[in-house]
Amino acid sequence: MSLITTLARLEAVEAGRAQPLATVRHRHLTDRPLVIVPLTTAGEAGAPLGALVGTDREAPRLLAVAQPRDRDLRFAFLAELAEAVLPHIEAYADVVEPAERNETDPATGKKTKVEVELCTDAPQLIVPSRAGIEFVRLLGRSMRFRRTAEDDPETPYPAPVRVPLLGRWLTHYGERARVPGSSLLLAATDLLNRHWATGQSSLEDQHLGALLAWIDPPGDASGAEAALAAELARDKDGQLLCPPAGPATDPAFDNRLLAPAIERYDRARQALAAAEDGLTADERLGELSKAEREIRSLLARVMLPTWDRVWQGLDLLRELPEGSRAEDRWTRDRWSFTAHRDRVSSGEPPQPRRDDAVTAAQKLASRETAQAQLEAQEALDDPLVLAGRRLAGEAFLADVTEVEMAYTESKRPSPRPLVTLRTDERPHLGERTKVYRSLDGKPQTAEFVRYASGDPGDEGSGEDGPGDSGSGGSGSGGSDVVLVLRIMDRMGRGKEPAPGSLPEPGERITWTLFEHDQRGGPKLPDPEETPWTHGGPPGANAATRAEHPDPVTPEDLL
Amino acid sequence: MDKGVLATALGSPAPFGQSQFAFMRGNAFEAKVKADGGAELLRLLYERLGGGSPAPDQHAATPDLSAAGPEGRAARTALALREATAAGGWALLDHPMLALEVAGSPAYLEPDAVVVHPDGRWTVVEIKSFPMIDASADAAKVGAAARQAAVYVLALERVAAVVEGAEVGHQVLLVCPKDFSNLPTASVVDVRKQRAVTRRQLTRLTRIEDIAQTLPEGTTFDPACGPQELESAVSSVDAAYAPECLAACELAFHCRSRSRAEGAVESLGRSVRGELGGLTTVAGVLAAAAGKEGDPADPTVAALRRAAALRAEALESAALLRVGALESAAAREGAAACR
Numbered sequence: 001m002s003l004i005t006t007l008a009r010l011e012a013v014e015a016g017r018a019q020p021l022a023t024v025r026h027r028h029l030t031d032r033p034l035v036i037v038p039l040t041t042a043g044e045a046g047a048p049l050g051a052l053v054g055t056d057r058e059a060p061r062l063l064a065v066a067q068p069r070d071r072d073l074r075f076a077f078l079a080e081l082a083e084a085v086l087p088h089i090e091a092y093a094d095v096v097e098p099a100e101r102n103e104t105d106p107a108t109g110k111k112t113k114v115e116v117e118l119c120t121d122a123p124q125l126i127v128p129s130r131a132g133i134e135f136v137r138l139l140g141r142s143m144r145f146r147r148t149a150e151d152d153p154e155t156p157y158p159a160p161v162r163v164p165l166l167g168r169w170l171t172h173y174g175e176r177a178r179v180p181g182s183s184l185l186l187a188a189t190d191l192l193n194r195h196w197a198t199g200q201s202s203l204e205d206q207h208l209g210a211l212l213a214w215i216d217p218p219g220d221a222s223g224a225e226a227a228l229a230a231e232l233a234r235d236k237d238g239q240l241l242c243p244p245a246g247p248a249t250d251p252a253f254d255n256r257l258l259a260p261a262i263e264r265y266d267r268a269r270q271a272l273a274a275a276e277d278g279l280t281a282d283e284r285l286g287e288l289s290k291a292e293r294e295i296r297s298l299l300a301r302v303m304l305p306t307w308d309r310v311w312q313g314l315d316l317l318r319e320l321p322e323g324s325r326a327e328d329r330w331t332r333d334r335w336s337f338t339a340h341r342d343r344v345s346s347g348e349p350p351q352p353r354r355d356d357a358v359t360a361a362q363k364l365a366s367r368e369t370a371q372a373q374l375e376a377q378e379a380l381d382d383p384l385v386l387a388g389r390r391l392a393g394e395a396f397l398a399d400v401t402e403v404e405m406a407y408t409e410s411k412r413p414s415p416r417p418l419v420t421l422r423t424d425e426r427p428h429l430g431e432r433t434k435v436y437r438s439l440d441g442k443p444q445t446a447e448f449v450r451y452a453s454g455d456p457g458d459e460g461s462g463e464d465g466p467g468d469s470g471s472g473g474s475g476s477g478g479s480d481v482v483l484v485l486r487i488m489d490r491m492g493r494g495k496e497p498a499p500g501s502l503p504e505p506g507e508r509i510t511w512t513l514f515e516h517d518q519r520g521g522p523k524l525p526d527p528e529e530t531p532w533t534h535g536g537p538p539g540a541n542a543a544t545r546a547e548h549p550d551p552v553t554p555e556d557l558l
Numbered sequence: 559m560d561k562g563v564l565a566t567a568l569g570s571p572a573p574f575g576q577s578q579f580a581f582m583r584g585n586a587f588e589a590k591v592k593a594d595g596g597a598e599l600l601r602l603l604y605e606r607l608g609g610g611s612p613a614p615d616q617h618a619a620t621p622d623l624s625a626a627g628p629e630g631r632a633a634r635t636a637l638a639l640r641e642a643t644a645a646g647g648w649a650l651l652d653h654p655m656l657a658l659e660v661a662g663s664p665a666y667l668e669p670d671a672v673v674v675h676p677d678g679r680w681t682v683v684e685i686k687s688f689p690m691i692d693a694s695a696d697a698a699k700v701g702a703a704a705r706q707a708a709v710y711v712l713a714l715e716r717v718a719a720v721v722e723g724a725e726v727g728h729q730v731l732l733v734c735p736k737d738f739s740n741l742p743t744a745s746v747v748d749v750r751k752q753r754a755v756t757r758r759q760l761t762r763l764t765r766i767e768d769i770a771q772t773l774p775e776g777t778t779f780d781p782a783c784g785p786q787e788l789e790s791a792v793s794s795v796d797a798a799y800a801p802e803c804l805a806a807c808e809l810a811f812h813c814r815s816r817s818r819a820e821g822a823v824e825s826l827g828r829s830v831r832g833e834l835g836g837l838t839t840v841a842g843v844l845a846a847a848a849g850k851e852g853d854p855a856d857p858t859v860a861a862l863r864r865a866a867a868l869r870a871e872a873l874e875s876a877a878l879l880r881v882g883a884l885e886s887a888a889a890r891e892g893a894a895a896c897r
Contacts, residue, residue, distance in 0.1 A: 004865045006833055007847060009826050013818075013840045023876030043580030045689035046738040068579075141691060142738050201801035201827040224818065232573065232811070251575035259578050321883075353692045383875050387868035391861070550737050 004388045005197055013199035016222030018214040022195045023384045025320040028183045028330035033124040033314070034088045035060075037306045038135050039299060040247035041068040042254055046142035048077055049249065050299040053084040057311040060304075064296045066265050071157060078143060079160035085125075086162055089169055092123045093341045122330075122337035125173055125185045126314065128208050128245035128306050133187050135247040137174030143167025144350040145549045155549070168350050172340045175351070179367050181329045181374035184337065188313040189245070195320065199223055207231060208309050209242035216316060243302040245309070250302075257298055265291040323381035329374070357534035358527045365524075373518040380438060380516060390425060395512040398423035400503045401482070407495075415497045419485045420452055427513060429483065435511045439490055439501065443516035446485040485511075560781075561808040567781035568788055570815065572808035584687040588670065591685050591733055591742045595620055596650040596671070602744040603673055603681065603731050611648075611676045619649040628666040631655035636717050642674040643724045649674040656713035662765035669710040673731075678723040682710045682730040690734040690743050700747065703732055708752035712760070728753060769795065800828045834858060 005021060012019045032055045039049040050064040061084050065077045099118035102111055127133055144167030146159035173185040193205050198214035205211050209230035214223035221229075230242040239257070240250050249258070268288040275281035355363065378385045379395065389395040398421035407413035429435075433448040492498030503509055528537045565572045591599050600614040621638040625631045635654040642649035651672045657664050671683040684707050688699045707730040718724040728750045736743035777791045792812065799813035799822070807813070817825040821840040824831050835858035837843045846852035847866040852859035 003833055003861055004869055006826070006830050007843075007862065007865050007869060009830070010823070010840050010843050010847075013821075013826070014844055020873065023873070023879075041579055042577035043583035043687055045691070045735065138691070199826075201825065203801040203804065203827070232570075249577065251577040251580075254577035254579055255575070321880075383872035384869065387865075387872040391865050391868055550739070 002388050002392065004391055008197035009199060012197050012214065012223065016199070016224060017217065018196040018198045018223060020195065021197045021384065022320070022378075022382050024323040024326075024382050025317055026194060026323050026326055026378050026381065026385075027181075027186060027191060027317075028124075028322065028326045028333070029314065029317060030121060030124040033126045034085065035126045035307065035310050035314075036085075036132070036136070037128055037245075037303050037310065038132060038139075038247045039249055039303060040135060042249060042251070044068065046138065047074060048081075048139065048247075050077075050296075050303065051081060052300075052303045052307045053081065055088065057307075060307050062296060062300050062303075064299045066292045066295045067262055067269075075160055075163070078139075078163045078166070081139075082160070082162040082166040086166055086169070089123045092119055092121055092337070095120050096338075117338065119334050119338045119341065122184060122334045124183060126310060127185070127187055128310050129189045129206060130187045131247060132245070133174065133177050133185060136170050136177075136185060140167050140170030140172075140174050142550075144171050147549050164350065165344070168344060169340070171351050172336075175363075176333070176336050179336075180371040181377075182333050182336070182370070183326075183330055184333045188310045191317055192313050195317065198227075200227060204231075208245040208306065208313070212309055212312060212316075216312065243305055245306045246303070253298075253302060258295070261291070261295045261298055265295060267291075323378070325377035325381050329377070332370075356527055356538050357530050358524050361524055361534075369518045372514075376512070376514050376516050376518070379512065379514075386510065389512065389514070393426055393428040394514055395510060396423050396425040396427040397508060397510050398425075398483075400505050400507045400509060402505060403502055406486070413495065415487075415491050415495065417487050417491075417497065417502055418449065419446065419487060419503050420482060421485065421509075421511075422480050422482050424480050426481070427511075429513075433513065434488075434515075435485060435513055436516055437503075437509050437511050438516065442490065444490040444501070445488040446511070447488055449484040449486050452482040452484050563781045564779055564788070564792070565808045565812055567783075567785065568792065568809075568812045569785060570809075570811035572811070574808065580687070587687045587735060587740060587742070588685045590740060592650075592652060592671070596652070598742060599671065599683065599733065600648060600650060600673065602733060602742060603683065606731060606744055606746045607675075607681060607727070607729060609675065609677065609679070614648040619645065619647060620652060621649065623651060623654055628655055628657075632657045632666060639672070639674065639680065639714075639717055639724070640721050643678050643680075643721055646676050646678075648676060656710060656717070658709065658713040658716070658760075660760060661763040662767055667710060667713050669707070672710075672714065675727075679725050679727050680714055680718060681727045682707050682714065683733060684730060685733045685742075688734060689737060690745065691737050693743075693745070695732075695734055695745075700732065704730070704747050704749050704752045705756065707732075707747065708749040708756045711749060711753050712757055798824070800824055801826075802828070834862075837862075 008019045008021055034053065034055050035057075037052040037060075039051065041047040041049050047068040048065060049068055050062070052060040052062055054060040063077055063080050063084065065073050067073055096117040097120045099116055100113045101116050103114045104111055125136070127136060143159070143163050146164045146167065147155040148161050148164060149155065149158035150161065151164075152158075176182050177185040189206055189208050189211055192208075192211050192215060193202070196215050198205055198211060200210065200214065204227070207227075207230065210227035213221075213226035213230045217223050217226040233241040234252075235241060237256065238252050240252070243253065244250055265288070268284065268291045272281060272284040272288050275284050379389045380386070386395055390397065400419060401422050402420040404418045404420070406416050406418050408416055427435075429448045431448070435446050435448060436443045437446070438444075487497075487502065491501045525531070530537050562572050562574075595618065597618075600618055604611075604613055619642055621642065623631060623634050623638060625634040632655045635651065635656065638649075638651060638654070642651070651674070653668055653670065654672050656667045656669065658667060659665070669682050670685040673681045673683060675681065684703050686699070686703055688695055711726055711728065711730065714726045718726045729746050729748050731744050732747050733742050733744045735741065773791075773794050777794055779788065779791055781788070783791075792809070793816065797809075797813050797816075799810070799817040801814075803810040803813060814825060821842075823834055823838055823840060823843060831838070834843055835856070837846055837852070837858060842851065843862065846859045847862040849863055852862075854860055854863070
């Protein structure tokens with residue numbers, strides 16, 4: 001946490017309300033996000049208890065499992081979840097626009113442009129909390145290797161038809177959520193924490209109810225009071241007024257309400273199985289569906305508050321204007337979505353349990369690039385984020401005082417103008433440090449040349465920089481430094497710089513010490529050429545590497 | 559002293575509890591692992607940590623450890639361990655009882671199982687019901703299990719010190735359900751680091767008698783007392799609250815409200831304190847940032863003032879931008895209306 005964030009948190013403590021950490025919204029929100037509020041059974045790995053799903057806040061679809069330890073009921077739940085989620089995903093798969101992609105021809109090694117399809121928009125999933133994202137991954141993992149009766153008629157306990165496909169999509173979304181700045185699958189708590197600083201610790205911020213209580217406290221209550229109520233307040237039955245945002249449930253709910261209800265359901269089911277004639281069976285079927293309705297209403301009662309809070313959070317976020325570069329990151333999400341759509345339609349097998357060495361290295365590299373890109377773009381979009389970078393000496397605001405032409409000493413001299421700047425900040429500049437500014441949305445590079453002797457106090461300090469950074473008070477205004485930069489690019493091909501490509505005296509410009517765009521790392525070898533240090537080529541044992549479905553036990557327990 | 563009851567009496571009850579679903583599942587899984595004289599457990603252990611010993615056959619010893627009271631059970635456990643080591647075969651001790659001195663008073667611990675190898679090595683077995691999916695489990699839960707097992711290792715070492723030929727393995731066996739099934743799978747966890755950390759912390763703990771001596775005469779933590787009396791009793795013991803406490807301690811909510819009332823910056827996280835140097839209260843930091851207090855030559859104060867100035871400037875410029883955008887939007891609308 002940077003000092004500027006800490007300060008915001010302390011201000012929030014004093015004000016009793018969350019303070020802004022961003023002036024624009026740094027994540028893209030689609031018009032129709034699909035919100036999923038999942039619940040899981042305590043102590044079980046892959047036993048969902050229920051979920052609320054939908055794109056309309058007034059009409060969530062309630063899915064529930066009356067007995068989570070029953071395989072058939074779990075499958076029925078997953079099939080229903082597939083019915084709720086897949087149509088939403090597939091609605092976006094067919095709306096495409098033409099786009100170009102660079103591809104290397106494997107035969108010639110030449111780079112060519114290929115015309116491909118790009119989905120014009122992508123489906124966005126929102127879950128309440130970070131644990132919800134993990135649960136989406138877990139659900140994906142538990143479903144994608146399942147076999148349906150169609151895949152293999154011999155398979156024991158075949159899964160419903162669309163379940164493996166949902167597993168592959170949820171896996172893709174879970175995996176994409178690990179890419180910094182991506183918006184395909186988002187947690188409401190992460191979104192809110194990115195944009196507001198509360199007066200509590202980041203651990204307590206994982207509680208959606210407490211977090212919203214700080215940002216948008218009900219009535220006249222202070223954030224701290226409202227958050228405490230959200231954390232602890234219980235009704236006369238000992239149930240939390242603000243149930244946990246899931247997927248884990250409150251133990252008091254499990255023990256006092258859910259367990260007895262499930263027991264009643266089990267008894268009703270046994271009674272139905274023992275029924276001897278049609279008339280009793282009818283009567284007991286009525287008992288069974290009553291028990292099931294009871295469980296459904298219990299689950300709805302603990303999920304609805306979370307459902308409303310997720311939408312409340314989205315409302316708050318929509319009040320912020322979207323950062324101009326968030327759209328660019330969303331385009332990458334669209335590419336990711338389109339690529340997975342293509343993999344599914346071309347009949348590729350589900351994602352493997354473990355990535356091979358090359359894929360893993362690629363994922364890691366792309367996440368690192370995305371992280372650096374996200375940090376740069378957020379700073380460029382948002383003066384408040386930039387302030388943090390300025391405090392760290394990684395960016396500075398400066399007034400242009402003079403522009404002097406200079407040229408390279410080659411046969412065909414190119415312009416390398418020297419720009420003199422005055423600033424009261426203390427960026428970490430060393431000899432030939434590259435700095436960047438945004439020129440019509442593209443970065444222009446400059447090199448640091450020297451500190452000019454504009455400030456008598458700094459005379460003789462040379463290129464090591466005057467004083468240590470961060471210690472100067474920017475408010476005092478008496479400690480300006482003057483520095484000289486050499487512009488390196490974006491001035492056109494001619495001998496004279498293109499018009500508008502140079503800073504003008506009197507202009508106030510933001511310079512950054514970090515790059516605006518991130519270049520990808522070096523190319524990785526093909527999987528067939530994986531070095532032995534990384535396990536060797538996967539081809540040798542490809543047959544054994546083929547992914548088998550998880551073993552199933554005849555017992556119906558998990 | 560029951561901290562949970564105390565917390566309730568203080569008016570900030572602990573939010574902990576275990577769901578009976580998790581409880582049942584944990585018990586059912588442990589029973590499955592230990593079924594059949596622990597054959598499955600010993601098979602897993604032999605696969606992972608067998609070393610050069612012969613494979614455990616059907617008749618691994620499973621000594622009876624029942625006795626009256628924790629002291630009796632601990633003594634019975636020590637005896638069984640000595641006998642099993644002398645016998646030189648495999649032995650499985652189901653829920654043994656171990657004693658460990660914590661801050662000068664004995665604490666009794668009950669590991670899920672301890673296995674004695676034919677070569678005299680003792681291995682702690684932890685059976686947990688969180689899943690190991692594709693051979694990896696939740697890192698936080700594995701860490702907690704490793705810390706727990708490290709305490710058992712320390713307690714076992716005290717017994718092993720007086721048993722000839724005995725040695726406590728620093729690798730423990732963690733048994734979890736495999737993927738989404740209830741089939742057990744196991745993984746070896748090296749707890750040397752956790753053991754060293756725990757040992758160091760145990761030696762550094764202030765002895766309970768020493769804490770008791772510093773308390774004023776007549777201090778009582780009896781939950782039957784009034785909240786005010788309890789409040790002053792609890793505040794006479796030092797506590798260093800940090801948000802991490804919320805996950806572990808029954809009194810954390812009480813300590814948090816105290817920490818917040820004092821305006822301590824630690825209530826926002828331990829790292830915050832590190833950033834703020836000598837400034838320890840929220841009001842103090844904000845006053846320093848606003849330029850009302852503090853020595854401008856102090857690097858923390860200078861950095862804070864600069865951070866505050868930069869933050870204010872950024873918020874102002876953003877507000878101006880937004881006003882500008884609204885005005886131009888209004889102007890456009892106005893123009894449209896005129897037309």
